[in-house]
Amino acid sequence: MAEQVWRPQGRTRRSTRTVRVRACVAVMAVIVPAVLLVPPLAQLDQQAVDLAAKLQPPSWEHPFGTDDVGRDLLLRCVYGLRVSLFVGLVAALVATVIGTAVGAAAGALGGWTDRVAMRAVDTLSSVPHLLLGIFVVAVFRPGVWPVVASVAVTHWLSTARIVRAEVMSLRGRAYVDAAVSGGASRWRVAVRHLVPGVLPQAGLAAVLMIPHAMWHESALSFLGLGLPAHQASLGNLVQTARGSLLAGDWWPTFFPGLLLILPTLAIAGLAGAWRDRLNPRRRSELTL
Template sequence: MDQATVTGRTRATAGSRRYGPAAGRAVRRSVRLAAGTLVLLGLAVVVVPLVARVDERLVDLGSAALPPGLAHPFGTDEMGRDVLLRSIYGLRVSLLVGLVAAAVSVAIGGVVGVVAGALGGVVDRLLMRVVDGFNSLPHLLLGIFIVAMFAPSAWAVIVSVGLTHWTTAARIVRSEVLSLRGRPYIDAAIGGGSSRMRIIRRHFVPALIPHLGLAATLMVPHAIWHETALSFLGLGLPPHLASLGNMINDGQRSLLAGAWWPSVFPGLFILLPTLAVAVLAQHWRDRTNPRRRSELNL
């Protein structure tokens, strides 16, 4: 090996050592920023409704379409309602709908994935064809069809999201169960006379909890966007509720008059938690995936 090759490898090693800690610090800063953002938003949706002395539905035509200022940091809409207060209330409604819808979706997908992976054979093939059939349909159009069968309500949105987004969790769970079936301790449990339900309960479910948690975490912002889209189209939550989709729908009329704040600020309340959850979910995935973690430590 010549001297130039040795020198090049030495420089590459030094460069990786030099930039490795900096990259780690950048990741930690982004994780802390994302976690701080979610904590602040969570405190806002819990504390503000308890201490606010103003009803977010209060109409004050004398204060209509006020730009952002000291009295109203995010301005007011065309009916004089405070945009900041309504955005916090809307985020609370969207988070509740997103959390419940994500739980329903992951529960359905988890059951389907466990059954398909544990039983295998004809059952596995049949369930995977059902998953492929659902994936071939546009989720938003299918969600609109489901919501249209009910009156506008939070439960209609939850059912819509739960019945259209369970396929991702089903595939993740099935893949993990198929991987677990080849482990030596599963063969030992089968040889020891353990029943299939006991193996699922004692071995599969504990190993699947991190994957289901990650799937549920990633599903929450997706469910929020789905709820926002349905409410924007007038098919989601009732118009009197301060949901983010309803606010953006109402604010589009103000854009023609030059009032941008009734639409922009609710949109930020959708974007910020989505980005924060994406950063934390990526960090969670890197921490729980041994192969990925070893690559990061190189």
């Protein structure tokens, strides 16, 4: 009779969480080098029109097919993803900086500062994000920076709330009392003891915001209010391909859509894993 060997469960069976995290890492490992390296290294013109090869389905020559003027969709998608990721990253960063500053000030100072700041946050969040975003881009000429501004202005609110709540809970700790007793000013307490305590949460909020910001950018571009139409962005690609979808050509909308969904899920999945490490008790909730 064979001797039974005890094995820790992790050896034989990986948890679904590990598999999910690895899938997210794999997606990002393909996408990030692609958007960073392909545009500068490949000497290909994403705007190259080839009317003889218009609306070709996916093939070896054009893996994602071609659009209605014969431009290679794989190349267009990589360029579009580059813009979307850039907007997502920068907007999430700006929104996090604004949100952390406002939230930390409101939480640390309390009183009237807190009341005024939080009512402002409530008022802004009562306006639909997309409407406010459209208002912001409408003020400027179409381009990348107005889109970044529009996304940042509408997305710092949740970070401000998270940071404020966290700072308020830290403010009551005895080590803040000890710091005040040791002569620390309000500014010193905030910078030395409160903000470092909320940075992990703020960082997590920033990463979770990248997918939001990418979708927001795509929505604006899809509505024709984001990037100028000639510039490839995932929203623009879907928007210009709408007509061919009715004609039965699925690839011009499918691949930009896929490239919007995959990275956002991957980023959200990685952020979820990070959140689980920060706070293992709240494992089950959906991350998006």
